[in-house]
Amino acid sequence: MKKRIVAGLAALHLLFILLSNLYTSYDTYCAYYEVPKDSAFCKVVKASLGNKALCYYARYTGASTGFGYFAPNVKSPTSLNCLYRGEDIQPTFNSSEAALRYDNLINALIENVNGDKLPQHEWEKKIMLTKQHYNELVFRNIASKLLSDNQLAPDAVNMQLNFVRHLPLHDARLGKTLDNPLFTVQQLKLTINNESNIN
């Protein structure tokens, strides 16, 4: 009897993982090929996954983790440049793991600013603006920390959030090169002062 109960719970858990991942795959596919998300099945799955209790379950069990790593395309590397009087200042980490986590922060900031897609609706514009303001807040924090760590006088800094473009295989075979690999997604000129790092 115990085995049957455990098997039933395991089956439900797996079903949840499968459905949430199939939905994520469909979502990624639609975004990648810019096709409308009009599958009735996926609408039902999305509505079910949005249930509050299931959200908690998913978070505490890791069941909503998406597995489409490096798919459908490998993302370009990213960079956040803090230009202070023409010099790029970068944080120094004692471990490669912390540096890797910092890269994840930059990726998250890039996702916030929605690159080349223009918002279609008013609510999309509001969300985008909020996220841009949020990025600005994070930039200020980072810039302030970098200036303080490097014992630099408060001044204007230019923060650049970039994609690092990579030469496609086809072009590499033709012997082409990239003149400027940086593609700036968001750029802000900030004034950092002594009073606070979130001015």
Added chain:
Amino acid sequence: MKAILTKYLGEGRHTNDWLGFLRISVAVFALLHFLSIQADFDLLYSYDGLVQPDILDAMQGGTVPTMVDLQAFLVKAIPGITYNGVLQFFRFFYMIALSCLALGLFTRLSAFFSLLTQLMLMNSIHFFEYGADSFTTILLFYCLAFPVGRVMSLDNRLFKSAKQLHEGTAIVCLRLLQLHLCIVYFIGGFDKVVGENWRNGEAFWKAVTSHNMLQLIDLSILKNTPFFLIGGWLTVLVEMLYPIMIHIPKTRKLWLCLTIGMHLGIIVFLGLSFFATLMILFNLAAFYVPYTKRKALPRQQYRMVQTEPVLATG
């Protein structure tokens, strides 16, 4: 269908050592992963770090409390408690919980606290989170749900009244772990094959050249060969065929080697050493350790109870 299910969930010829392996490897991994950021802990977590905790907090989902939430909650009960005090407490508490889990001491309780603290610590810096953290959550949850404390644990030695390992439950847990891993790879391969860049070699080229963090090997010299085309397709095939090939005894070891090879490639070319190591451990726990032959250890070592099959054969 019933017969297939009965056979699949029936007690086969595998050992239950995988339960101990899963617990010890996940706990030690999580501990090392956490220790690896200790030198930069303040940069990630403190108010003197790169991003202030309450700014990070503003964009988190709200399902898991963060260190900021906890401090705000605890200060009502313990006036004067600081953010740093709460952070330092959970920093060490997490390491203690993981150590107890690795040793199999108060296993279920230590798994519970390890999972909860891991979620809270990672949610506090959710913008710094990545795949290795999500998989740690998954596997710590399995350490909580599965009877991992019944094998190779201090609980078994110290507490004579420890419950027996329920053989039927153990096999269902193993199948859950295995099927979860099959979904991971199938979805991973499926999502890749959808994009044309994995089919024409561009994505593989980009993965091994643009993210070449360790700079150990430069494969760009192979740009005029079909290496990247083959590499892209091989990655997709290894992942998509994983659920089938790993379940066939004759191809299991080959597929395990191919999969582990793929993760070693991730370490070398993408620098994601902790993520890849965790995936290798996940694979070994699910498809290698259960099928290793046990030497001279009687099955009674685990104090098992035999149970009825999950379904009657029909």
